[in-house]
Amino acid sequence: MxxxxxxxxxxxxxxxxxxxxxxxxxxxxxxxxxxxxxxxxxxxxxxxxxxxxxxxxxxxxxxxxxxxxxxxxxxxxxxxxxxxxxxxxxxxxxxxxxxxxxxxxxxxxxxxxxxxxxxxxxxxxxxxxxxxxxxxxxxxxxxxxxxxxxxxxxxxxxxxxxxxxxxSILVNPVHAHRVPVSGRVAVLELSPLDAEKLYRRRFATTEFFPRDIDSVLNNELSLGTFLAVPRGSSYGAHMPWAGVDKFLSDPPESWAVMSVWNCKDVFTLEVRGVSRVKKALARTTRALDRALPFLRLPSFPELFRPFGFHFMYGLGGEGPRAGRMVKALCGHAHNLAMARGCRVVVTEVANQEPLRLGIPHWKMLSCDxxxxxxxxxxxxxxxxSFGDWTKSPPDTSIFVDPREI
The missing domain is CATH 3.40.630.30 (Gcn5-related N-acetyltransferase (GNAT))
Known part of the structure; x- marks a missing residue:
């Protein structure tokens, strides 16, 4: 001094x-x-x-x-x-x-x-x-x-x-072309009330599940909850949705659910510290994807300027083909993000999450x-009756609240 x-x-x-x-x-x-x-x-x-x-x-x-x-x-x-x-x-x-x-x-x-x-x-x-x-x-x-x-x-x-x-934080780029969703899977949008019932009755015991899930689902930043079912099932046919109570009383063999949160209207991200050579290569992939969209090239999005993203949360499901249903939901989320001008879709899941293999992502953008x-x-x-939570072993799944992203 x-x-x-x-x-x-x-x-x-x-x-x-x-x-x-x-x-x-x-x-x-x-x-x-x-x-x-x-x-x-x-x-x-x-x-x-x-x-x-x-x-x-x-x-x-x-x-x-x-x-x-x-x-x-x-x-x-x-x-x-x-x-x-x-x-x-x-x-x-x-x-x-x-x-x-x-x-x-x-x-x-x-x-x-x-x-x-x-x-x-x-x-x-x-x-x-x-x-x-x-x-x-x-x-x-x-x-x-x-x-x-x-x-x-x-x-x-x-x-x-x-x-x-x-x-694990799993990040998938949003390309200039739409991602095809399997013709064997039907994706239905649930009302906030039906989504709340589904989450409370199937996932309320998942670690970190918010008791005010209704506030999350009704928030202005929540873009909807989507349910994937086999297209050949009664729920996947062209019939009026009878409500989640009927669905839960007699669910199909396999199904999956996921909600989408709009982080784009809260803050933006920007990747920095990348060489000019890598930026040029990324720019080339985008140009090819725009010129030849039918090839569905895995183009690298423009992440070197401020960009927005969507967060996929509440991901879960049941049945032997639940992974396929999750993949369809992720494709639907990609197309929704593309239509809204986002450049990546992000989710976070437990390392032991059984449905993790169904989530498309790029390792170079993700965090294990x-x-x-x-x-x-x-x-x-x-x-x-429960004890000290800090000493409890990890469960196979966690619920990541999008309000904390």
Whole structure:
């Protein structure tokens, strides 16, 4: 320090959209390049960085300020979700019911490169956790790249989080041509009410399933829920849809379901750090695809400028041909994204997800292991019947809430 001057204190406070927008945007720009040197970065289209969590029941955004400069920020939201299941005996059968907990999700932690190693990230996390506890959250969790050692070290070494789940992010490009959907599969669009019934009755015990699934399905960003069934079945014929109750009482041998979320109207992504040669090769594939669409070439989309994407969530199904049904749903989602000007479709599934093989994706764009870390904030479950979620083994499936993307 020169002249014995004391460093200005770090002030952690809630984000104010009226005065903090420009400062937060500057921090985002400084933090664009991640640990791999080729991180995709997002830019909010709505002009308010809190838009990524405002669709959750309870949300917060904090900024770190030194003097007049914003040097860091973090977002968080709280919701009630499934953390396990319990068996209940009723006459002549046993049924599985969801066990719910109130959990908080942390995302978007940023600290300006010039102000790192000053404990600012730790202060932001701890202040967010205080708010979580005050609002009744029993757990907090976060997601980061498996090679982001700085983030992992902060949360596991200093904040008491433990490594919990390693789902896969699967990304598929949107080409200039439509993807054919199997003629043996019929894709039906469900109403939000039917979609809610289907999810609650078939997937409510899936880990991370949101209890307010109705709010998700009725959100303005939800583009619909789609059901794939064999075209030769009674549900795949040209007959009026009789409702999900009839479907669940007598389902076809194989079926699959999936919903689509419009991330394009929330923020954009942009891939940077790619050589001119690779950009030229990608441009060539797009030109050929446009000129010869009947060949259905696997063209590489324009990802080197800001682009939007759709997120596929709530993916599940049953039966020996469920993988084929999932593939048809992904083709339908691709064509929907193409019509809306998106350049990729994305989903996230558990590593053990049985339907994963039916999801088309490019390995070069995907992430095999997205690391989720978790921390217990307080005592959970008044009946004490479940125990500590942080110590539970992974299930074969997870439900990824699109509001957290």
């Amino acid at each position: 020169m002249g014995g001057e004391e460093a200005a204190p770090v002030v952690i406070r809630e984000y104010d959209p009226a005065r903090d927008g420009e400062g937060v945007e500057q921090v985002e720009r400084r933090c664009e390049v991640g640990p791999s040197g080729k991180t995709s970065v997002f830019t909010d289209l709505l002009g308010d960085p809190i838009c990524r969590v405002r669709h959750s029941p309870a949300f917060l955004m904090l900024v770190a300020q030194i003097g007049d400069e914003i040097v860091g920020m973090i977002r968080g939201c709280i919701k009630t979700l499934t953390c396990g299941r319990k068996l209940v005996r009723i006459p002549k059968q046993r049924i599985s019911l969801p066990v719910y907990t109130k959990a908080a999700y942390l995302l978007g932690l940023r600290v300006s490169p010039s102000h790192r190693r000053m404990g600012i990230g730790l202060k932001l996390v701890r202040r967010a956790e205080e708010w979580f506890r005050e609002n009744g959250a029993e757990y907090a969790y976060m997601a980061t790249e498996s090679d982001n050692l700085a983030s992992i070290g902060l949360f596991t070494d200093k904040c008491g989080y433990s490594k919990f789940r390693t789902p 292991e997205d690391l989720w870390c978790i921390k217990r904030l307080g005592e959970d479950y008044s009946d004490g």
